[in-house]
Amino acid sequence: MQLRSILIFTTQKLLRLGLLLLAVAIFTFVLLSLSPIDPVQAYIGADMMQISPEQRQLIAERWGLDQPMLLRFGDWLGQLVQGNWGTSMVFNQPVGEVIASRFSVSVQMLAIAWLLSGLLGLGLGIVAGALAGTWIDRAIRLYAYTLASSPTFWVALLLLIVFSVSLKVTPICCAAPPGRLAADVTFWQHLHHLLLPALTLSIIRVASNTQRPRQKQIEELPSDYVRPAVHSFRGAVQSFTLSAPLTQALKRLSQQSEVTLFMTLLAVFKVLLYRYTGQSDILIGHPIANRNRPETEVLIGLFANTLILRTHLADTSTFAELLQQVRRSALGAYAHQDIPMEKLVEVLQPQRDLSHSPLFQVMFILENTPIKTLELPGLALTPLETPFTIA
């Protein structure tokens, strides 16, 4: 089942990528064809006084530039489908070979850059997250922000000036020492020449790689448990009873504050979650009957919807204020209770993850319908407590 969904996902992505590439190809082709730059002239460049009109014609024929635009594009696309990427005008070599010859060096460099930036970014991120708020954290953040906002070529030039020209510890150019045959290049020389370019590439990446572990760590560190990567759905039930005077007091407080008992209890529960998680932005799900029209009140069927009640606890300094905030958000949510939550998720497109539900993780329900004991002739019925083990 999972394999199938992965397959569908991959196919969809590949299809999208293909369409995107095709669109880019068409766009590039049309733009270049309509641009005032004459490709034959561009190819000839500074030799224009030595090239006769007859030779220009030969050049145009060699590259098929004497053909109409549509025909050229169709030709190119047809060849591409057959695996022929065409010949590079600049390198006079099949495009596939041009890419392949540069690919290996690029891959090596990227791999080293990824590795470096991964290790370095992760390390710095963990340090910054663990020491959040200290000067070390601030220094690491300053470093990350500065690099994230610097263009790569500029950083590269600075590093080149410092390490190659001034300090002379890294080479000025090339993937190997000048004049040395490929067979004679040692592993160390290879590494030495890869060092500065790979370092430059990784330095930029370090910035973003530092931020994420830092943020994650700050989120996770205050909690008692680590959230697993996939929902376990393990759960339990905790029952307790509120005393009658406390219940009365809660009802009184609700009346004085012009809120419902539900709102008061919800506010209390939010405070509890706030204290547990250390997060101030609390979102809680709440099921609602969604029968707010007389016509639907008597119908048989399921109209229930889930509302999301959001409160920013950082914005309130007293419980009374919080209560009013909960009231506002609840009334607001009631007013729009017929908007299905599925629709909301669809529109908001929150980042989906197997470890948690979208938008909220906790539901809050006040069951205030009086429980009537079912009476059947000849039978005595009592509710049976069943152990809940799922959540």
Added chain:
Amino acid sequence: MKVSIGSLGVLLIGSLLVGCGSGSDSALESTPDSAPESAAAETSPQTGSAEQIVLAIGGESEEGYDPTLGWGRYGSPLFQSTLLRRDADLNIVNDLATDYTVSADGLIWTVTIRDDVVFADGEPLTAADVAYTFNQAAESGGLTDVTVLAEAIALDDTTVELRLEEPQSTFVNRLITLGIVPEHAHGPDYARNPVGSGPYRLVQWDEGQQLIVEANPNYYGAAPGIQQLVFLFVEEDAAFAAAKAGQAQVASIPQALAVQSIEGMTLYDVTSVDNRGLMFPYVPATGETTPNGDPIGNDVTADLAIRQAVNYAIDRQALVDGVLEGYGSVAYGPVSGLAWEAPGANIQDAQPEEAQALLAAGGWADSDDDGILEKDGVKAEFTILYPASDSTRQALALATAAMLEPIGIQANVEGKSWDEITPALHSNVVVFGWGSHDQTEMYNLYHSQAAQGDFYNAWYYANQAIDDTLDLAMGAPSEAEAIAFWQAAQWDGTTGFTTQGDAAWAWLVNLDHTYFVSDCLDIGQPQVEPHGHGWPITANIAEWAWTCS
């Protein structure tokens, strides 16, 4: 700012070395000797030797090294050899050829070649290879133009007959520049695996980085003095840095850096025909347009007095000293400094009085006292366009405009991209640069039939007498005979396209090409170099020698 980034970099390197060291212990143990040695070799400056020198002179041929596609079109293709070549004074001398004759009608060129030449792979080079090379080049859509060739036929092993469609004296330049390829080893892969009979053969080409070549043991000429050459493909600034670090023995550098000095190296200031000049639209603006619909003509520059006055008013030596820092020479025509320059065409410039007299005689006067001359209600005003990315041309344009102001000509200077300049080419003054050893360029610059709304004679210069002279030059059987006509087209005492005649252009300067060359390297006498591409300084590379022990 720089310091803080640098120190962070040190921090990064520090952590990096720790990371590497722990992971690669085994590799280090297996090669205990080689690692420190190579590290030392790289940090200490490499000095050249008779074994190997490094040249940072740019000019990578990304297309590869196939002469039939244009490699070596400026001469000396390095891997291949040519039938003829030009010596240090640009005289034509034999290379592969032992002799050549041109038929009286100029249509049949018969070349006899040496019989002792073998390609680097050991196969003999015969007339069939020569014929193959020329036929191939004539058909291929590359950057060498051999379209005038009807066909090339090998008569025997050492004689080849080149049959032309029409007489063309400049065809000799194809004999000078077209490297001969082996028929048996020539194909689509040849450009990356060139086999030729030149002084050097390719060892390794790391595209975008370096080209390593070594002396060809089968070369028929004197064995090259340097065994291995490394061409480093870096930008000019990096070339300078490489030279300064002792890693390059020859470095081509921009003139702005020529004032610097490098220990153990000498600045070579090589004269070139890489010229710069002002191109004048020759005809009045009558509403006529090119086939592309671009306007032709300019009412001010169509006036001979204006064009001549500009030529006389400009102080060319001041441009050389001020703009080029002295690394250049004055130019009065498109071929200044070459053997086919007309000696009488030069004028005495920096003469504003002479210029003013010419303008007055031409009917130009400042009737409204605004400092700018008028004639028939037209102000002596034009725009000088230059490619905005070229600071040398910008400085030349600005300096020239300043020199024209005192004589009452208002020149407005504007930098634009080539895409913007191209449509404005035929109706504005433009700072252009040319320069070639091939006289075809002169023909295409000045022949009226060449003007087709493109870069050829973009200024619509037209003089029947000049056309006739240029045609005679082109139709002459040999360069020696053509030279008289090439010179006459410039100035023969009564007509010409230079200042005293039609003053079609105001040529300004020739740029010098500047190189730093190791004191231990003897590069002989460099040729006058063409407009900067390729490796002109390597024309005599087989004669280079390492003089230090």
